[in-house]
Amino acid sequence: MDLTDSPSPVQAPARREQTAAFSPLYQQIRQLLLQALEKGEWKPGDMIPSEFDLARRFHVSQGTVRKAIDELAAEHILIRRQGKGTFVATHREPVVRFRFLRLSPSDGEAVPAESEILWCRKMRANAEVAAALDLRSGDGVIYIRRLLRFRGEPTVVDDIYLPASMFKGLTMAVLTENDGPLYGLLETRFGVSMVRADERLRAVPAAEDVAQLLNIECNKPLLRVDRVSYTYGDRAVELRYGHYLTDQYFYRNTLM
Amino acid sequence: MDLTDSPSPVQAPARREQTAAFSPLYQQIRQLLLQALEKGEWKPGDMIPSEFDLARRFHVSQGTVRKAIDELAAEHILIRRQGKGTFVATHREPVVRFRFLRLSPSDGEAVPAESEILWCRKMRANAEVAAALDLRSGDGVIYIRRLLRFRGEPTVVDDIYLPASMFKGLTMAVLTENDGPLYGLLETRFGVSMVRADERLRAVPAAEDVAQLLNIECNKPLLRVDRVSYTYGDRAVELRYGHYLTDQYFYRNTLM
């Protein structure tokens, strides 16, 4: 029984100042679970302890742990499997990739992307990149340009910026030998899990270099997707400019 | 105490066939609540009965009602307000509109849209419209074309198709005198609440008529948004083709 997290349980909610910000027990448990994930106590794909074990560890009831896990499951940070246990989500599972790559074919079946790495080099962050990644201008970043094909058709050009300090050893060779999703690589090799991303979409004319890669004429309309990805604790760890050719594919979204 | 919904409570989950599809009590309650909403028992903006009242009505515990309401609140169909009650969501609240109109300015503050109705006429559904709205080709639909401006700048052209049978009396005059959101009008005047929408985004060159309305040159890249909106029970009730000018605005999205 591990008590290190809370020698005197967690802050008892009963005895608190009326004026203090009220934080329910299950939210505190949620934070403790997030911290454990951040520390790497459980890795993507791992099963975490059972609800009763966690309840003992945190000195709360199983129902309270359950509610904390409910929230993390709703955020797709944890995944519950009845009869088996609760697991740390991983981008290696196709169901997760599906959430982050939102291109679907206008007709026909969805098909896995074929990725070709065109560039990978270290450089210094300009003001825009630095601002997005919460770095200082001039800090080291890894720049990756890649081309995605579906059924052999060039469809997406991605320009990706990652903080160099977090991904030491990420080279062309490493990227090329990885045949799964990029986020899967970042997870297993660097221990960084992407949990959320904000995207901004615009229609833009194709620049010359992108047009060449996609085998289209210059100035043809492309869907440009600017993405900032976050890991636990809302820490931005990736800036990505995507150019999507949407003749045969579309970006799907559900409003609720 | 109203028992009409369930003279013999709801189906007791304890005594069911192992092979039968298992539906937890709280899901059955959720369905009953949805049916009540669909019947119009509570209108958008209304407060629904308290959790304890509903528990008595359905012969279940308050906790079970609570879980049903939790789900409907997560879907933004109901809205909980601590200390006040639980309310039926309405598109008149700005917080809801914000979820369905996802354009944000590249810089500066968000600003309300000014809507100008350009067309409103009844016509017959072609195959594409009929398929999207689950109608037969040739069924009556109402076609609306409108222009949205932000700070006076023409930014969005929407072509909207609605089943005529559901929106009898929806005319140019009705649309013009309505100064709130379209979905608010459909709610209060026709009792149809939009609960969910699926969108498909592409980059396309501006057609001539749209370019004129947006005051841009022909073939300039536009973000085209095809939307199908649903009311309770996954019933499609609106097909909308939007053309967004994304020079000063972008479509925002969060991946989780």
Added chain:
DNA sequence: TAGTGGTCTAGACCACGGA
């Protein structure tokens, strides 16, 4: 002060997966 939603508990039992 009353009424609403929100939290937390303890316990019983069911559904599911795997040994």
Added chain:
DNA sequence: CCGTGGTCTAGACCACTAG
């Protein structure tokens, strides 16, 4: 068969709002 998550209950108490 056991261990996991999933459901349901009853009851106590807290937090928020409004009259």
